[in-house]
Amino acid sequence: MGKAxxxxxxxxxxxxxxxxxxxxSAxxxxxxxxxxxxxxxxxxxxxxxxxKKAMARDASKVLASAIANAENNHDLDVDALVVAEASVGKSITMKRFHTRGRGKSTRILKPFSKLRIVVREVEEA
Structure with missing residues (x-):
């Protein structure tokens, strides 16, 4: 009797x-x-x-993970994989402050993003 x-x-x-x-940023x-x-x-x-984009390194890690999941977990052919979806969304935002002149400060927002990649196996015609 476990969870379904x-x-x-x-x-x-x-x-x-x-x-x-x-x-x-997203x-x-x-x-x-x-x-x-x-x-x-x-x-x-x-x-x-x-x-040349700096975020390409992180995107390639997620894509490599999707390819590895396809090969190891779902027994899909790696040579027939196509990037079906690559969706981006906002994640958390770190808030920092920067001290300014005359005793004031300004807010610095450091955003994080989510990347969801779906690879699909297609039959080559």
Missing amino acids: KSPRRVADNEALAVGTTIRG QKLNLVAELIRGKKAEEALNILAFS
């Missing part, structure tokens, strides 16, 4: 990975996510490896 197993959040031919606290991370949406997984890793 929860259903999968993605289809049988898909695998999921989520990066929950990626340092940087707007900047979305620029990186746009580079890999709809691309083959191997091509997307190459795009991220040679991108």
Whole structure:
């Protein structure tokens, strides 16, 4: 008598990975996510490896995790994987302050973002 197993959040031919606290704004991370949406997984890793964007390193870690989940947990073919989804959202925001002149201070916001990547196995025609 245990808790019932929860259903999968993605289809049988898909695998999921989520990066929950990626340092940087969601707007900047979305620029990186746009580079890999709809691309083959191997091509997307190459795009991220040679991108000049600083957030591309974190995005490539999440993509590599999604590929590893597909291979090890769901027995999907790595060569047939495509980035089906790459969605970005806001996460926590660290609040800091910066002392200014005349006894005043200003607020510094350090945002974090979430990245959700879904890879799908497609049959090559």
